Amino acid sequence: MEPTTPPPVVVIGAGPVGLAAAAHLLERGLEPLVLEAGPGPGAAVADWGHVRLFSPWRYCLDAAARHLLESTGTWQVPDLDALPTGADLVRDYLTPLAGTLAVRDRVRYGTRVTAVARDGADRTRSLGRERRGWLVRTESDAGTRDLRAAAVVDASGTYGQPNPLGGSGLPALGEADAAPHLAGPLPDVLGRDRERFAGRRVLVVGMGHSAANTLLALTRLAEDAPGTRIVWAIRGGSPRRLFGGGADDELPARGLLGTRLREAVDAGRLDLWTRVGIERLDVVGGGVRVTGFGRAPGARTEGPFDVDVAVVSAATGFRPDLEMLREVRLDLDPVVEAPARLAPLIDPNLHSCGTVEPHGEAVLAHPDTGFYLAGMKSYGRAPTFLLATGYEQVRSIAAALAGDRAAADAVELALPETGVCSTDLEDDAGSCCGGSSGPQPVTLVGARAGDV
Template identity: 75%
Template sequence: MTTLPVVVVGAGPVGLAAAAHLLERGLEPLVLEAGDGPGAAVASWGHVRLFSPWRYDVDTAAARMLAPTGWTAPDPDVLPLGAELVRDYLAPLAATPGLRDRIRFGTRVTAVAREGADRTRSVGRDRRPYLVRSVDAAGVTRDVLARAVIDASGTFGQPNPVGVSGLPAVGETDATAYLTGPLPDVLGADRARFAGRHTLVVGMGHSAANTLLSLTELAKADPGTRITWAIRGGSAVRLYGGGEADELPARGLLGVRLREAVEAGRLDLVTRVVVDRLVPDGDVVRVVGAGRRDQADGALDLAVHAIVNATGFRPDLGMLREVRLDLDPVVEAPARLAPLIDPNLHSCGTVPPHGESVLAHPDEGFYLAGMKSYGRAPTFLLATGYEQVRSIAAAMAGDHVAADAVELQLPETGVCSSDLALASDGLAAGGCCGTPAGPQLVELGVGAPGVPVGAGAKPGFATGVLHGRSGDPLA
């Protein structure tokens, strides 16, 4: 079985980093990517700028693989667009001699199992290789045997529903033509869909803020453009930042601008929103439920042309039904990881370091990595994903000392900060997640002598909301 490849699901930043680390460890990766090129999910929001500069967006093993090709690293202090991350890093990485023949694009993984053993069979289970089933662009199904599997397929294609209680609103499935993802290219390729029309944005986070601000810019050019912003909490103050509500010395640029837009009346904010039904009606869809305007609760009945769903994501676990997983029942992340990333307790900057031992499942050799490992938690950092796969590759190679020591290289302000954007706009920059300056070598599960990792950490403000959530009760 040791002659079989390690299948990596997904050719995004974390999946390609996993392949690079596996190759450095003398292991054979096979990357299966549903899209037609590297970073397909990132490319779909290519017009959006990352909050972390280049120095935290490039994996170390990937950089070493790129070096012999003459690749020039981008300016480490620049915040790249998603399209630039693909063009200037992921595409060159996928084209390196070490990786180009080990990636299959247009190949969607549909199932993972132990060869010849369903989930209930235990005898000899650990001696059986994994069977990874996929479907290519032509509809041809293929099975591949693997010694191990790293699922880094992400969650971007699995949005949470617009309805509450974790369930789609009545009629939501029939209204998919009116729904978009959280980051449409409002000022570019998707402009015609929003110009001069009424758009409802549902959600409270940086994705929603990005889209709302783009819509307000569009409305300046086309005054017929209407914008309604719906949030489930009672206040947007945590996203705005500022005053006593700030957990940061400096406010995120998005929050500053968004508050100005709301106060100037450029968009209509509705709080405590409950979407019960979506009713398609020709060119518009009716959004029926309840909400609060001007401190008064009442019925919600909007006719809008488009709904931007920025309510977050959840993992697709259907393809893993035959794998023995140990998942937290709340966050749907690996059980040992879940308490470290719970969005009710953490933002991205307060998540303690973690590696292979925290990510392991009962089926030995299977791992969730990257955004998918965080389940429904929105607190993921790209730098954390790189450390995950470095640790996993080390463990697979038998180097458990390296696997159990995770090196986090985070800036003093946290890699999820908008401070560079603030500075470029002439606004004061400040701390983000309160993470220590410089690299740290951290033994997993151990902090300072006698102090557990993460103990005493102040909740960060990286996502613009307290503990990664609005901090407001629903009722």
């Protein structure tokens, strides 16, 4: 009898973390198969390609991925101190990395994973469950197919699952009907989408770095397009956390982002509403009326929130698609929908510094062995995912799958400090984590509403 080829480790998503997972698996002698719903690598990143990251290249490159690229002898290492755009990241890193991985058909595009399950056992069956492999159901132009896998790493992200505008976790009344007036979290205000915003009144909802990028782009647009007016609505009582550590931030571009936004607010270049709860959207003429409650600029108490705008940029964050995982036994936190052991490190109700301890396979494991959420999806609804942390996650997962427990547990990551550690309390003061921010993995602007 001829030996059979063992099934691969299926990686869902060909974004930065998914491709890094494949590189680490190869480095460990394991065979990866990357399944990507989009037409190419980094499809979500390409959507915000116009945004410049505040993390220099040195923090955007995974170690195993870099080793793989350098082994080709043709890849040029970018200037490690330069700040790439999303488009740069796709063109100069993700595309060549995916091309290297695809030499043996290890990457498949246009292939959407619709379900993951134990091969031959539904969620309720326990007997012999841990000895079974995995079944991954896919949809593509070739139709519906089932693939077998030795393990599954779901790095599909959350970018396609935005949170609604409604403050209760549900869409606001009329939100679906107002869809033509809703822009994504990172519209290309100064380029592709300029005509949609120029000379119009715009509402930006959200308090992450995605919102900051859009707001600053709108202030620049307003200089050239008279009549462009900006309303900024946040659910919290103060934007202080987003303003950040300024000159104390060890990533100057990140500190400058917050500083410029603070200056724009102080100069009255936009109207900041706080404590906003959006209840209803009504299409009115060529725009949309957004109503609810909130605290108007300069007001001390809450009152009605009632604004007519042409466009709403909803930078309200994202949530994971868990429907595809209904047959997997997951141990998820009931609040943020992240792995239960990871949740206390990232739950914004408990944790507001932006510092997240490095963590690996032991924190990410679920009752069904051999299945992992990694990257942005591992953070569930928490708004502070850090790309470098995702790289360390998949390094540890690959080590565990290869049987190297010591390497899987040796999780280390020390990166620049933010220079800020604040909470958004009623009195807009206070601190956490002992009053010191500590080392923080570097965030990327844009791939998530707020923090990537």
